[in-house]
Amino acid sequence: xxxxxxxxxxxxxxxxxxxxxxxxxxxxxxxxxxxxxxxxxxxxxxxxxxxxxxxxxxxxxxxxxxxxxxxxxxxxxxxxxxxxxxxxxxxxxxxxxxxxxxxxxxxxxxxxxxxxxxxxxxxxxxxxxxxxxxxxxxxxxxxxxxxxxxxxxxxxxxxxxxxxxxxxxxxxxxxxxxxxxxxxxxxxxxxxxxxxxxxxxxxxxxxxxxxxxxxxxxxxxxxxxxxxxxxxxxxxxxxxxxxxxxxxxxxxxxxxxxxxxxxxxxxxxxxxxxxxxxxxxxxxxxxxxxxxxxxxxxxxxxxxxxx
Amino acid sequence: xxxxxxxxxxxxxxxxxxxxxxxxxxxxxxxxxxxxxxxxxxxxxxxxxxxxxxxxxxxxxxxxxxxxxxxxxxxxxxxxxxxxxxxxxxxxxxxxxxxxxxxxxxxxxxxxxxxxxxxxxxxxxxxxxxxxxxxxxxxxxxxxxxxxxxxxxxxxxxxxxxxxxxxxxxxxxxxxxxxxxxxxxxxxxxxxxxxxxxxxxxxxxxxxxxxxxxxxxxxxxxxxxxxxxxxxxxxxxxxxxxxxxxxxxxxxxxxxxxxx
Numbered sequence: 001x002x003x004x005x006x007x008x009x010x011x012x013x014x015x016x017x018x019x020x021x022x023x024x025x026x027x028x029x030x031x032x033x034x035x036x037x038x039x040x041x042x043x044x045x046x047x048x049x050x051x052x053x054x055x056x057x058x059x060x061x062x063x064x065x066x067x068x069x070x071x072x073x074x075x076x077x078x079x080x081x082x083x084x085x086x087x088x089x090x091x092x093x094x095x096x097x098x099x100x101x102x103x104x105x106x107x108x109x110x111x112x113x114x115x116x117x118x119x120x121x122x123x124x125x126x127x128x129x130x131x132x133x134x135x136x137x138x139x140x141x142x143x144x145x146x147x148x149x150x151x152x153x154x155x156x157x158x159x160x161x162x163x164x165x166x167x168x169x170x171x172x173x174x175x176x177x178x179x180x181x182x183x184x185x186x187x188x189x190x191x192x193x194x195x196x197x198x199x200x201x202x203x204x205x206x207x208x209x210x211x212x213x214x215x216x217x218x219x220x221x222x223x224x225x226x227x228x229x230x231x232x233x234x235x236x237x238x239x240x241x242x243x244x245x246x247x248x249x250x251x252x253x254x255x256x257x258x259x260x261x262x263x264x265x266x267x268x269x270x271x272x273x274x275x276x277x278x279x280x281x282x283x284x285x286x287x288x289x290x291x292x293x294x295x296x297x298x299x300x301x302x303x304x305x306x307x
Numbered sequence: 308x309x310x311x312x313x314x315x316x317x318x319x320x321x322x323x324x325x326x327x328x329x330x331x332x333x334x335x336x337x338x339x340x341x342x343x344x345x346x347x348x349x350x351x352x353x354x355x356x357x358x359x360x361x362x363x364x365x366x367x368x369x370x371x372x373x374x375x376x377x378x379x380x381x382x383x384x385x386x387x388x389x390x391x392x393x394x395x396x397x398x399x400x401x402x403x404x405x406x407x408x409x410x411x412x413x414x415x416x417x418x419x420x421x422x423x424x425x426x427x428x429x430x431x432x433x434x435x436x437x438x439x440x441x442x443x444x445x446x447x448x449x450x451x452x453x454x455x456x457x458x459x460x461x462x463x464x465x466x467x468x469x470x471x472x473x474x475x476x477x478x479x480x481x482x483x484x485x486x487x488x489x490x491x492x493x494x495x496x497x498x499x500x501x502x503x504x505x506x507x508x509x510x511x512x513x514x515x516x517x518x519x520x521x522x523x524x525x526x527x528x529x530x531x532x533x534x535x536x537x538x539x540x541x542x543x544x545x546x547x548x549x550x551x552x553x554x555x556x557x558x559x560x561x562x563x564x565x566x567x
Binding site for chain 1: 412413417419
């Protein structure tokens with residue numbers, strides 16, 4: 001048995017002239033959670049659809065539970081749970097009917113009533129799919145992915161359109177899946193989701209992996225604490241740089257958003273506030289923190305994650 | 308971040324496997340069948356229009372038909388019902404199901420791909436049976452008395468006709484975008500009703516159109532059912548035409564069907 005739930009080497013997939021995935025590599029060990037993190041259009045869904053066997057790769061190799069999803073899809077389907085982006089249900093089907101249909105395809109499905117209850121769908125179990133809210137449709141899609149007790153689940157943007165309460169429920173569910181030995185590959189553009197759930201985060205942009213590691217590795221690699229603050233855009237940084245200790249760097253990565261790196265201590269904070277005072281401005285939202293995944297993404301691509 | 312344990316350990320322990328094939332097929336067929344009967348637009352197409360035409364063409368002298376009129380109208384209305392359900396309704400439903408990701412959702416389960424089509428066809432067959440019962444009952448109330456010796460050939464024609472129109476519905480709905488399928492399926496329906504041998508017998512269609520109509524599944528089914536239920540004879544040529552359409556469209560649909 002392969003120790004990897006998913007193994008992708010040099011995946012390339014184009015749509016016409018657009019190269020959606022461009023030489024992507026990733027590995028998801030069994031019983032772990034991997035988050036594919038990136039902005040819209042980064043190639044996340046294409047990668048997942050290749051793993052699900054819905055798309056054929058133009059180049060590269062993909063193995064899911066040790067098998068080729070393109071040629072062994074029939075053998076893989078019963079073992080894999082899929083939550084496609086945008087749900088996927090008959091517009092007129094009732095929530096319970098849809099879940100019962102998917103459950104009928106599994107040998108030992110989870111109890112449909114229990115799953116509806118857990119996901120807060122009991123009260124709408126007889127409501128047609130088209131009349132469910134976006135969050136309810138997402139939860140039904142998640143239920144469909146889990147009802148067959150799969151070894152591996154692909155969750156494409158599982159919390160898109162959900163309110164914070166529902167999002168937390170999904171996070172708890174993913175945590176429980178991992179604890180019970182289910183491998184999870186999820187896509188998201190929410191860095192807090194990736195940080196909260198994933199053992200491993202693969203950041204993709206323009207179809208390529210730009211970073212790969214645990215959330216802790218990614219956020220601490222090569223970076224000390226940072227000091228961030230907001231102030232009037234375009235202030236002259238040279239006096240600040242001159243006043244800071246030699247090991248510190250100051251920049252304005254976005255207009256009105258300032259960043260000091262290279263070791264933050266009380267003296268650095270005092271220097272920054274003094275510099276602001278000289279300019280007659282207040283350092284707004286001043287905070288000292290480790291880099292977030294969003295910072296990592298910004299550093300690697302020069303773009304914001306949600307762009 | 309620490310997440311509170313809401314689920315007992317082992318709740319989601321993997322235990323995958325494929326469900327029994329009959330259970331999967333029955334579940335899909337039942338779902339599609341119920342959804343068709345629950346859909347107002349589909350009911351209009353599959354039930355109300357054929358019933359309205361049955362009653363109208365029987366009671367109103369708008370078409371030159373031999374007496375008793377209901378005996379000649381009913382076989383054509385049965386052909387119309389089969390075409391409406393298996394072709395037009397099926398194509399439109401499939402087009403929109405693809406757009407809404409239903410096929411992809413089902414294809415991601417353990418349901419074999421061939422079953423995606425088989426389940427739909429069985430559901431169509433179920434709806435056709437309901438149509439036959441309802442239309443037959445209304446026709447009987449209007450005085451319809453079919454030739455008993457033609458019932459078996461008629462049943463065969465309905466079965467093969469459903470396969471032919473169903474395959475054509477799959478071909479159209481499985482390859483084109485829903486926005487294109489909707490007007491196209493309705494346009495083809497209207498053309499076949501008027502000029503394809505459904506309402507107007509091929510005997511009264513202009514020469515070239517009559518020749519064409521006999522070779523169309525609409526004309527073959529309507530003429531075959533008329534021969535069976537009025538004359539009590541089996542029209543093997545009509546059956547052959549329908550079987551040829553079913554095979555050709557089925558093979559083509561298998562190559563062109565797209566999940567989304």
